[in-house]
Amino acid sequence: MSNTSYCPNTPEEIREMLGVIGVTTVEELFGAIPADLRTRSFYLPPGMSEFEMTRHVSSLAEQHPRDIANFIGGGYYDHLIPAVVDHLAGRAEFYTAYTPYQPECSQGTLQALFEYQTAICRLTGMEVANASLYDGATAMAEAAMMAMRVTDRDKVVIDGCVSPFYRQVVRSYLANLSVEIVDIPPRGGIIDRPGFASAVDERTAVIIVQNPNFFGSLDDLGDLAELAHAKGALLAASVYPVSLGLVTSPGEMGVDIVTGDGQSLGNPLSFGGPSFGFIATGKKHIRNLPGRIIGETVDREGRRGFVLTLQAREQHIKRHKATSNICSNQSLCALRGLFFLVSLGREGFAELARLNYDKAEYAKSVFAKLPGVTVLNPGTTFNEFTLALPKDAGPVVERLLAKKIAAGVPLGEWYPEMRNCLTVTVTEKRTKAEIDTFAHKLEWQACK
Amino acid sequence: MQMIYEISRPGRRGARLPLSDVPPAPALPENLLRREAPLLPEVSELEMVRHYTNLSRRNFSVDTHFYPLGSCTMKYNPKSLENVSGLFASAHPMTAFLPGGDSLVQGALELLDGLGKLLAEITGMAEVCTHPLAGAHGEMTGIMLIAAYHRAKGKRKRYVIVPDSSHGTNPASAAMQGYEIITVPTAPYGDMDLELFKEAMNDEVAAVMMTCPNTLGLFNPHVAEICDIAHEHGALVYCDGANLNAILGRVRPGDVGFDVIHLNLHKTFATPHGGGGPGSGPVGVKRGLIPFLPTPRIALRANGTYGLQIDRDRPQSIGRIASFFGNFGVMVRAYAYIMMLGREGLIQVSEQAVLNANYILARLKPHYDLPYDQHCMHECVFSAGRQLKQGVHAIDIAKYLIDRGFHPPTVYFPLNVKEAIMIEPTETESKETMDAFIEAMIDAAEIAERNPEELRQAPRTTPVSRLDETKAAREQNVCLA
């Protein structure tokens, strides 16, 4: 028997165990399975050593070019990750543990997640946060459902400037429920305030926005919060975590439920996952938060410790009446986020936000000078902005990709009236030289 | 132990960022400019490393302790998987959506397609979608697929049937999608009562959700019949694949009659549990449900390259359930694991998993009540009923095991067993390790007879002991002020 499956027991030990059980073969232990249910086909390749496996997976990874200059965002961002993040997340005690159901032997995970919750509260300016959700898109869907529970209403008004992917996920989640979802199309690339004013009423549970929005525009949400609250509705906003080092916190703006994707915080692009979703809200809504929450307490000697708390909300207790079905979250990714934030620290994180802002503003100023190119965003942007090109953006992007530049997200696919528009992302990883080269090549491809 | 915020000192820095090579931009408008940088910790890198390294040492984990958490399949995570997962770190998912972009990510698309096909073969399903980001997410996706299927037939069904032993995510997922739950009790033979199921079944049931083998570690002898009855009434049957470790290579839920299944890659396919995620919960379906699968769907073109199907061509899809393709980094590991083990290795997994669980069952049977006295599959469920007579609860036995250097088994699940203790050793544990665990369990039973108070004092070797969960729930301190 070849030992490729990490089963340590020798044939002798196996014989001994069978003897203790009182059978002669392992096959007898499967006696409860009727013969006609045994598998008819199991055509899998033969196994291989770890060396051959590594060679095989490497050959797949090598097909991806490494030297593309990433100016794309669309929900996932190319940020620096300090080495210490990989190192600490690579501690086996963190990554080979499971959900901290037995707190006495899980204080590592529990305290780290409590520190993470605290970090999210401080970034967002909110009172309470949970220990993570799956990603930014599902977090937004959970926020919608949470708001419907809190207000006991069934209408959701969502801004068309929210990522099309996120809006699609919210729709899928709510498709089987009797919920009215109203999309308010963008007005000039930002929130259509008159549109919202007429759509929001006493049946509205929540207004959902994204800040900065899919086009990169930053908005002051204070008046939207007032609009929502005047009708007894909540305001939910999906925010970009790196921006929170520089931009007013959503809590200060009056947002009731803050969500977002933590990929930018120490989680590699990795072709789309894993990352984590974060959610934060006011203390009065804590019972309606989905997912795991870590709480502080003391043990019987009065020593401080941490536990999973308010579990009565969750599926393993409330079952069909739970706030959500979520069980596993994205614990290790949330820890990576924490390590990222701690590594940069208060000053470093603010500096990171500043770097992103400055680089994007520089790029914007350079592109704005290109003949026939205009910047669509009417006001402030953070790290993403949208250009209107003299021609269809799709083919431009394709030609630039061949020149090793991922130029941005062409919007025509999701906003048919914006076929010539391109949303460009600039992070701290992009150098001035890369930006200048991009501008030069963009001019050649789009403006001539 | 202090929190990172408590060892923070203003002015301390960790990683340095590159200096800016562009001119500073004009300040943000007043109303958008944050007045104060967020109160993140200020520590040196050494302090940070020491803090979290020491914190990690307060965890029990598979790499440090035997971790027989029933239903969680805490098997060893091979380190070669960690190496390969990083190979795609810089692959941007949006590239696949750019015109001409898919030609730059063929490797990733091929891996996803390959994994889907392997999982389809393993489960006996026609196609697998990799998008769900965890098992529960897969369950919800499966329910959404079932709902879409009925809607396409012009039917609006009301109910979902679950056994009372089901994992809470089953009814929670169905309820989240608007269904009413009918719960069927477990029969004395250890699985959903067939007669009561027949009574509960009607034409308004959308789905029956079962775990196979079930959460008691038993294979339902009537499972095929239940699938048939459900189909006769126009309902679909959902398989919670969390316990797949017991039947790899031996039974394929698709062959049994299940229409939809979700898998837990972080259980069966050896990807690390991460302290509570990230997991991955791919969903497999029979042919009739393929049109409803989430978007985007990877397709192999005639010219042998991979691309994404256009949404317009898939009008019946339930839409997006996650932003991109799922937890790709987790899936690379699962793919690598399946490649390494291959056909024979996977078959060996279920054999050894079942052998190990039955060994523990046989040796502990004289000391603990066994609610279902038969061979188990990959996990065995005992009850601390006998010990309860001395005033000792399952939780006390669990806490004692911590002092003996073992992560406790799952306790108080499934709900239909009083003082349940669910033990799943997995195939990667040696007889030696299991013998040490068995000795500790036998000692616990003996101490329960002789001096129950000793168990109630446990654990004594950990930094904290018997935390006040009531206080935590009442005070709700979830964030340092």
Next chain:
Amino acid sequence: MTETYYSKEHEWVRVKDGIACIGITSYAANQLGDITYVELPRVGKGVKQFGELCSIESVKAASDIFAPVSGKVVKVNEALEETPEIVNESAEDAGWLAWIEMADLKELGNLMNFEGYDEYLRGLE
């Protein structure tokens, strides 16, 4: 002395002038363990006998509480919002949950009296 009636789901009822004061019994409170939250019913809510009234949470469980009589909720014990532990300390007195304006006094016939409930409890053990 107002008579107390009991339901199989361990709720108690005391009626005065057509208003029923209701709560859970000490037995139920003990079964739940340390109560962490009482989700009180909305004032004005209409309830049916043995229908869902509200729920009570402890650390490990969430229990549905059923209305022992039909009618309309006219008052709730707001003290329980801040101090749910009162239900543990005094389930059948200070830990009352709500007052219900009764729809039909005859419904009391569907409940048990003190001796009946006592016998019922002994049967459960």
